[in-house]
Amino acid sequence: xxxxxxRMSPPPGLDPPEAPERRLACPRCLLLEHGELKLCAGMGQxxxxxxxxxxxCPNCDFQDWHTPATPTDAIPEEIRxxxxxxxxxxxxxxxxxxxxxxxxxxxxxxxxxxxxxRANKDCSRDPPRCANCCRKGPPVKCKAHGxxxxxxxxxxxxxxxxxxxxxxxxxxxxxxxxxxxxxxxMTNVSASPSPSLSPKGTSSTPVAVRSCARPLxxxxxxxxxxxxxxxxxxxxxxxxxxxLDSVLENKVTVRLWLSRSEDMFRINVSNRVAGKFVLxxxxxxxxxxxxxxxxxxxxxxxxEAQWVKQTFMLPVPVPVGRNARVLIRVPGVPTADCFGFExxxxxxxxxxTLKRPRDAEDxxxxxxxxxxxxEHTVGFSHSPDESGSVDASINGNxxxxxxxxxxxxxxxxxxxxxxxxxxxxxxxxxxxxxxxxLPMNFMEGIRDEVPRHFASAFCGVPFIxxxxxxxxxxxxxxxxxxxxxxxxxxxxxxxxxWSALVHRIKELQRFGLDSTAQDxxxxxxxxxxxxxxxxxxxxxxxxxxxxxxxxTTRFESFQWSxxxxxxxxxxxxxxxxxxxxxxxxxxxxxxxxxTMVVGTGQYSGIYAAKVVKRVPPVIRERFHNDDSLMFAExxxxxxxxxxxxxxxxxxxxxxxxxxxxxxxxxxxxxSATERLSWVAQHWIQDLLPLNNTSxxxxxxxxxxxxxxxxxxxxxxxxxxxxxxxxxxxxxDCKTATYVNLLPFSCISSDAVYSSSGDTSPFVEDYGSxxxxxxxxxxxCNDVCVGLGLSSIQ
Numbered sequence: 001x002x003x004x005x006x007r008m009s010p011p012p013g014l015d016p017p018e019a020p021e022r023r024l025a026c027p028r029c030l031l032l033e034h035g036e037l038k039l040c041a042g043m044g045q046x047x048x049x050x051x052x053x054x055x056x057c058p059n060c061d062f063q064d065w066h067t068p069a070t071p072t073d074a075i076p077e078e079i080r081x082x083x084x085x086x087x088x089x090x091x092x093x094x095x096x097x098x099x100x101x102x103x104x105x106x107x108x109x110x111x112x113x114x115x116x117x118r119a120n121k122d123c124s125r126d127p128p129r130c131a132n133c134c135r136k137g138p139p140v141k142c143k144a145h146g147x148x149x150x151x152x153x154x155x156x157x158x159x160x161x162x163x164x165x166x167x168x169x170x171x172x173x174x175x176x177x178x179x180x181x182x183x184x185x186m187t188n189v190s191a192s193p194s195p196s197l198s199p200k201g202t203s204s205t206p207v208a209v210r211s212c213a214r215p216l217x218x219x220x221x222x223x224x225x226x227x228x229x230x231x232x233x234x235x236x237x238x239x240x241x242x243x244l245d246s247v248l249e250n251k252v253t254v255r256l257w258l259s260r261s262e263d264m265f266r267i268n269v270s271n272r273v274a275g276k277f278v279l280x281x282x283x284x285x286x287x288x289x290x291x292x293x294x295x296x297x298x299x300x301x302x303x304e305a306q307w308v309k310q311t312f313m314l315p316v317p318v319p320v321g322r323n324a325r326v327l328i329r330v331p332g333v334p335t336a337d338c339f340g341f342e343x344x345x346x347x348x349x350x351x352x353t354l355k356r357p358r359d360a361e362d363x364x365x366x367x368x369x370x371x372x373x374x375e376h377t378v379g380f381s382h383s384p385d386e387s388g389s390v391d392a393s394i395n396g397n398x399x400x401x402x403x404x405x406x407x408x409x410x411x412x413x414x415x416x417x418x419x420x421x422x423x424x425x426x427x428x429x430x431x432x433x434x435x436x437x438l439p440m441n442f443m444e445g446i447r448d449e450v451p452r453h454f455a456s457a458f459c460g461v462p463f464i465x466x467x468x469x470x471x472x473x474x475x476x477x478x479x480x481x482x483x484x485x486x487x488x489x490x491x492x493x494x495x496x497x498w499s500a501l502v503h504r505i506k507e508l509q510r511f512g513l514d515s516t517a518q519d520x521x522x523x524x525x526x527x528x529x530x531x532x533x534x535x536x537x538x539x540x541x542x543x544x545x546x547x548x549x550x551x552t553t554r555f556e557s558f559q560w561s562x563x564x565x566x567x568x569x570x571x572x573x574x575x576x577x578x579x580x581x582x583x584x585x586x587x588x589x590x591x592x593x594x595t596m597v598v599g600t601g602q603y604s605g606i607y608a609a610k611v612v613k614r615v616p617p618v619i620r621e622r623f624h625n626d627d628s629l630m631f632a633e634x635x636x637x638x639x640x641x642x643x644x645x646x647x648x649x650x651x652x653x654x655x656x657x658x659x660x661x662x663x664x665x666x667x668x669x670x671s672a673t674e675r676l677s678w679v680a681q682h683w684i685q686d687l688l689p690l691n692n693t694s695x696x697x698x699x700x701x702x703x704x705x706x707x708x709x710x711x712x713x714x715x716x717x718x719x720x721x722x723x724x725x726x727x728x729x730x731x732d733c734k735t736a737t738y739v740n741l742l743p744f745s746c747i748s749s750d751a752v753y754s755s756s757g758d759t760s761p762f763v764e765d766y767g768s769x770x771x772x773x774x775x776x777x778x779x780c781n782d783v784c785v786g787l788g789l790s791s792i793q
Contacts (some may be wrong), residue, residue: 003677016051020066025063026057042075047083050075061138104130120144122320183291233587245385250274253509256285256291257329260337262505263562275320279328280312292330299326299476302348306533428461429471429498433487436498440475443468471498477505508582548579552672555603557636557665565639566656567631567668576603580671580678590614590764591633596669596680609669609678613761619763627670629763630677634668636735636762637679641666641718644730647707656786659700661728681731684724693721697728703783705774710789713738715771733763736770 022037035056042050048069055064072080083395104119105127111117119128122144129137134145227235247270254277256265269282279285279297289297289312297782298307299316309331310316318324329338345783407476430436439457446453451463466604480500490496554574556567576598583590585608596609612629623629641663651658667680708716718734739760775792 017053017067022052023055023064026060026062028062029057029060031057031059033058037066042070042079042083043086047075047080048072050079067591088300102128102570104128104133106130106133107132163312191784221244246274249320251324252277253325254282254285255327255340257333257338258288259330260333264338264340273315273319275318275326276315277314277318277326278313285328286312289330294330296331298329298331299327336366340355397526428458428464428467431498432492432496433484433498433501434489434491434496436475437484437488438469440472443472444476449485474502474505477509480548481505481508482548483508492518548581550579551676552576553578554672555671556634556668556670557644558635558668560642565635565642567634572602575672576601578731580609584611588614591679594678594681596678603667606683607667607669607680607681608683609676615763623763627677630679631668632761632763634666634679637663637666637681637732639714639736640713640730640733643708643712643716646711647704650707650787651783654786654788656783658703659694659697659728659785660698661697661730662724664724664729664731680726684722684729687722688728689722693728699781699783703781703787703789705785706778706789708785709771709774709792715766715774717770717774734766734770735764736768736774737762737767738771739765739767 006108016039019037020718023034028035035058037053037055040049040052040054042048046069048071049065050070052068052070053066055066057064062781088748093226102119103116106129109117109130111131116131118129119130120134121128123129123134124140124144125134125137131145132144135147139147139149154478189705240783250271250273252271254265254267254269256267258265265288267282267284269277269285271277272281277389295562296309296311298309301308307329316326318326325344327344327348341645442457443450443453449597450468454463454468475484478487483501483504487496487501494500553576554569555576556566556569556573558565577600579597579599581595582595586593591610591612591614594609594611596607598604598607610633612626612633615629620629622630638659644661644663648658648660664681664684668677669680670677703713703718708714715736716733716737717767720729721728723729739762770790778792780791
C-alpha cells in the first residue's frame with residue numbers, strides 16, 4: 001500500500017473541492033478493498049494534480065482520480081515555487097548515449113564514475129531498465145533479470161521502489177499529502193512537460209544537484225569489508241585443502257636400490273603432473289644418485305615385465321588416485337641382490353596385470369602352444385581348501401569366499417556337470433546358459449581388476465569390456481526375474497541357449513517392469529492361513545508358476561505433519577524386496593490390480609497393487625505423469641481412513657453408539673529407481689454387498705458420508721466393504737468435491753472432468769452434482785443427530 005501521509009489544510013484563497021463518495025472496488029483489478037480517499041498536495045511529477053481527490057489501490061497501485069486536474073493559474077504561487085524547487089533537485093544529469101545504446105530511465109541511476117548506466121534491451125519493463133533498477137522495482141515478470149511476480153517484494157508500496165520520490169528538507173510542512181505515480185499521471189493528465197516556473201516574490205537558496213551516491217552513515221561499509229575478509233579466509237582454506245588433496249592424489253611410493261650391499265631407499269613423493277613421475281623433479285632422489293655419479297637409471301616396466309634404462313628427465317606413467325609405486329635401481333645391480341623386490345613386485349602387481357620376469361621364466365615354455373579343452377577349466381580346478389570355500393545359496397547361486405589376489409579362483413563347475421566343450425568357449429558369451437551361469441555368478445562380486453578375473457573365469461576367451469557388461473546386465477535381469485535357474489536346468493538344448501534367455505528377458509520387459517540391478521533373495525510366500533490370506537487371493541501354486549519381478553521398493557504411508565497430510569517414509573520402509581506379478585490378477589474400470597508379495601519384515605504379506613491406467617487424456621494431462629496419478633489415488637484412500645478415525649473419536653466423545661468400521665491400510669509403493677509406483681492394499685476376503693449388511697452399519701456409513709462433507713469438504717460415498725479379522729473394512733469408494741464437473745463418456749471409463757477450470761485433488765471426482773444429489777437424498781439418522789451434524793446446504 002502507498003505510505004499514509006498527513007493531510008493538511010489548503011493554502012488561503014483556495015478551498016478544497018467537496019469530498020466525493022469513496023469507491024469500494026478498484027476499477028482496474030476489481031479488488032473490493034480499495035484505498036483510502038486522500039487529497040493530493042501536488043508535489044509529485046505533475047503540478048496539475050494539486051488539490052485533487054484520489055484513491056490508490058493497494059493491489060495494483062492504480063491511482064483513481066475523482067476530480068479533474070487543477071489549472072495552473074488556479075494553483076497558489078507558494079505551491080508552484082515549492083514544486084519548481086523540488087523539480088530542480090530531482091533533475092539528473094542528461095543521459096545521452098554516444099554509441100546509441102539505451103540508458104536506464106530511473107533517476108539517480110549512475111555508475112561510480114558518475115556516468116549513467118546502460119539498460120538491458122531485453123528487459124520486460126517499459127522503458128527498459130538496468131539489472132539493479134529492475135530488481136528494485138515493483139514485481140513483474142522479467143526473464144532477462146530473473147525477476148518474477150512470485151519472488152518480488154509485493155508487500156512494499158510502489159512508491160517505495162520509485163527512486164524519483166525524494167522528500168525535500170523544508171522549514172515548513174506541506175499542505176497536502178505527497179503522491180507520485182508517473183504511470184497514473186500519464187493516464188489522467190496530458191503528457192506534455194510542465195512549464196518552468198520561476199519564483200516570484202520568494203527568495204530561496206539554490207539546492208545542489210546530487211549526481212552520485214553518498215553513504216547514509218559513518219562506517220556503513222564495515223560489514224561488507226568484514227564479509228569479504230571472512231570470504232577470503234574461507235577461500236584460502238578451501239584452496240589449501242584442494243592443494244593438499246591434489247598432493248595426496250598424486251602421491252607416489254618410490255623404491256630405489258643403489259647397490260648390492262645396501263637396503264632399498266624408501267621415499268614418498270608427489271608428482272607435479274598427475275599420472276607422470278619424473279625423477280628429475282625430486283631433489284632427494286637426484287642427490288642420492290649424483291653422489292654415486294649415476295646418469296642413467298633402470299625402471300621396472302609393467303608392460304614388458306623387465307628392467308628398462310632411461311634418463312632422469314623421461315616421465316614414467318603411474319596410476320592416479322591410489323598408491324602408485326615406482327621401482328628403480330642403479331644399472332649393474334642384479335635382481336637377486338635387490339632385497340624386498342618380490343614383495344614390492346607383488347604390491348605393484350595389484351594394480352595391473354604383469355608378465356612373469358624373464359629371469360624367472362622357464363626357458364622351455366617360452367614358445368606358443370595350443371591349449372587343449374582341459375586347459376580351459378584350469379582356473380576352476382583348485383580345491384576349496386586352497387583358495388576359498390564355495391557355498392550354495394537358497395536360489396542356487398554360488399558365493400565365493402575372499403581369497404588372495406594372486407591365487408586362482410575356486411572351482412565353480414560341479415562334478416555332475418561336465419565342463420563346456422572347446423568349440424563352445426571360443427567366444428563370449430557361451431552358447432548355453434548352464435555354461436554361463438556359474439562363471440557369471442563368480443564375476444558378480446568382482447568390482448576391481450575385472451579383466452584379470454575374467455581371464456580366470458572364462459579361460460581362453462578375450463575380454464571385451466562392452467560385450468561383457470552388456471551380457472552381465474542380461475544375467476542380472478535374469479536373476480531379478482528368477483528365471484536363470486530354470487534355463488540352466490534345461491542343459492545344452494535349444495531351449496537352454498543364452499540367446500533364448502535374452503529373448504525371454506526382452507519379453508518380460510515389455511510388461512513395463514524394470515528388473516533390479518542386483519540378485520535379490522528368494523522371497524518366501526506367506527502362509528495361506530495367515531491374516532492376509534483369502535479365498536480370493538492367488539494360490540501358492542499359481543504364484544510359483546506365474547512370472548514375478550523382484551524389485552527393491554519403498555513403502556510410503558500418509559499421515560499428518562507440520563506441512564499437512566502427506567506421504568512419509570523412513571529408513572525401515574526403504575529397500576524392501578517385493579515380488580510383483582507381471583500379469584494383472586483383475587482389472588476394473590480405472591485400475592489394473594497386480595499381486596505383490598513381501599516376504600519378511602514389518603510389511604510382510606500379500607498386497608493388491610493397483611495401477612491407475614484407464615483415465616481420459618484430459619485427466620492424465622492434469623496430473624502430468626503416472627506417479628502423480630498413483631499419489632492422488634493413495635492420498636484419496638488414506639485421507640478417507642483419517643476421516644474414519646476422526647469419526648470414531650467424535651462418536652466416542654459424544655457417547656454415540658456406532659458400528660465399527662475401518663479403511664484398509666493403503667501405501668504408496670515406489671521402485672528404487674522411482675520409475676514405477678503402485679497403490680498397495682492388503683489382500684482381503686469376504687466381500688460384503690452393502691445391501692445385505694445390517695441397518696446399523698448402513699446408518700453409520702450414511703452418517704460418515706455426512707461427516708466427511710461437514711468436516712472434510714469432501715464426500716465419501718458408495719462404499720465397497722469386506723471382512724478383515726472380523727471388522728468391516730472399506731477398500732474402495734467414490735468421492736466428490738465442490739467442483740463443477742461434467743460426465744466424460746468413453747467406452748471403458750466413467751471418469752469426469754472439470755468444465756470450469758477448477759482443479760480436483762482426485763483422479764476420479766464426481767463433482768458438485770453428486771454433492772447436491774446426496775444433500776437431497778440423505779435423511780439424517782440417529783447417528784447424525786447424536787454427532788450434531790448440521791444439514792448440508
